[in-house]
Amino acid sequence: MPRKLTASVPVALVLALAGAGAAFAAPGGVGPPGPNTPSGEAISRLYWIVLGLCAVVFVLVETALILFIVRFRRRRDTPESAEGPQIHGNTRLEVIWTVIPAIILAALAIFTFTQIPAVQAQGVEDEAHLTIRVEAHQFYWEYRYPGGETTVDTLYLPVDEPVELELTGMDVIHSWWVPALTGKMDAIPGRINSLRFVPETTGDFEGKCAELCGVQHAFMPTTVTVLDRDEFESTLASQQEVLALGKATWEGACATCHGLDGQGDVGPPIAGNGTLTNPEALHDLLLTGQNTPQFDYYMPPVGRGWPQKQFDALSAYIKSSKTLSTAPPATTGGGG
Ligand code: CUA
Numbered sequence: 001m002p003r004k005l006t007a008s009v010p011v012a013l014v015l016a017l018a019g020a021g022a023a024f025a026a027p028g029g030v031g032p033p034g035p036n037t038p039s040g041e042a043i044s045r046l047y048w049i050v051l052g053l054c055a056v057v058f059v060l061v062e063t064a065l066i067l068f069i070v071r072f073r074r075r076r077d078t079p080e081s082a083e084g085p086q087i088h089g090n091t092r093l094e095v096i097w098t099v100i101p102a103i104i105l106a107a108l109a110i111f112t113f114t115q116i117p118a119v120q121a122q123g124v125e126d127e128a129h130l131t132i133r134v135e136a137h138q139f140y141w142e143y144r145y146p147g148g149e150t151t152v153d154t155l156y157l158p159v160d161e162p163v164e165l166e167l168t169g170m171d172v173i174h175s176w177w178v179p180a181l182t183g184k185m186d187a188i189p190g191r192i193n194s195l196r197f198v199p200e201t202t203g204d205f206e207g208k209c210a211e212l213c214g215v216q217h218a219f220m221p222t223t224v225t226v227l228d229r230d231e232f233e234s235t236l237a238s239q240q241e242v243l244a245l246g247k248a249t250w251e252g253a254c255a256t257c258h259g260l261d262g263q264g265d266v267g268p269p270i271a272g273n274g275t276l277t278n279p280e281a282l283h284d285l286l287l288t289g290q291n292t293p294q295f296d297y298y299m300p301p302v303g304r305g306w307p308q309k310q311f312d313a314l315s316a317y318i319k320s321s322k323t324l325s326t327a328p329p330a331t332t333g334g335g336g
Contacts, residue, residue: 009066034180036201036226042118043183049111053104119183121162121196129162129196136167136174136187136209138300139216140252150310151239152252155224158232159202165195170304172214178207178224186211199226214300215266216256246317249310250324253286253302261323268297272327279315286311 032047034040074080117123132155135142143151157163167176167187176195177184185195209220227235238244251260258264262271275281286303303311318324 032179034205036203036205037121037181037197037199039119039121039182039197040180042115046112046115046119050108053108057104121182121198129164130158131164131166134165134167134176134187135170135305136176136213137170137253137302137304138172138214139209139220139256140302141176141209141220141222142170142252142305145236147236148307149236149240150245150307151236152245152248153222154248155222156232156236156239157199157224157226158229159199159226161229162196162198167193167195171300173211174209174213174220175211176207176222177210178205178222180205181207181224184210199224202226202228219256242313242316243320245310246313246315246320249314250317254314257299263328267299269328271324276318277325279311282315282318283311286314 031051032040032044035044072084074082131146133144134155135144141153141155143155145151165176165185167185168191169187169189171189173189174187175184176187181199182195182197185193187193203226205224205226207222207224209217209222211217213220225235239248254262254270256265257267258270262273262276263269270276275285283303285299286306287301289301290297290299
């Protein structure tokens with residue numbers, strides 16, 4: 001028995017070491033990625049301190065466990081039915097192993113509460129800041145800027161400027177999560193949740209929808225692109241050009257389910273479809289969605305909340321694309 005035990009310890013250690021490489025190679029190592037914001041720094045700090053404390057407790061408990069298993073194992077000359085010494089209670093020991101965890105938990109709670117203002121970037125709301133409305137849809141993200149600009153799936157931000165996101169859901173609950181910047185926040189229909197942070201590094205930061213919201217939940221990514229002020233303004237302006245906005249809207253709102261060329265995916269093929277090429281019919285369908293028993297597919301009302309310019313931009317983009325505006329040659333068989 002002991003020989004088996006002594007053999008399994010090095011095996012476990014080798015396995016742990018083998019896994020450690022992969023864990024540390026992940027973005028941010030075993031910790032959160034970033035941080036690229038003061039909020040992210042607070043989250044990282046919290047993470048490492050909690051992890052460190054847990055690691056100390058883990059090592060102490062496991063060491064005691066292994067020592068006891070070895071030290072108090074049954075000896076070869078003891079019969080299997082023999083009982084160990086009968087012990088009844090030890091008040092001092094029980095008080096100690098209740099008080100120590102209580103102190104550890106209290107310390108963790110106090111430390112966590114001291115970090116909350118930093119995580120939530122409290123105080124940032126008092127500074128001049130950029131407020132951007134985030135509308136989560138099945139299955140894309142719509143960003144609305146103070147100047148009336150709109151971008152889809154990519155959020156553009158100026159570096160070193162406090163930002164406040166006002167998140168809401170347009171159909172079901174989603175969750176906005178860009179771990180390299182800050183924590184996640186739910187986007188809930190009928191209410192507005194605020195998320196504040198100050199991006200301190202330029203670059204692209206990838207995020208995901210973190211709340212199961214339907215068939216394409218796994219295909220609801222978002223990117224935050226942090227730029228210098230000048231670049232931010234010019235990029236945002238270029239994204240408002242009709243075809244750019246139309247293309248972004250097509251790719252985010254339509255292609256996620258119908259494929260980039262409208263060839264069909266979880267949604268039916270729509271390239272060249274009469275509704276797609278008729279701006280009025282398309283406008284109505286985008287607002288109402290499709291949810292009747294006669295229709296095989298459920299379609300979310302993806303155009304809910306769009307300004308007219310976005311409907312127009314989408315139609316203009318569809319018209320500009322030969323693939324989307326022309327019906328594909330009829331093929332035999334197949335069928336969506
Ligand atoms: Cu939206 Cu998951």
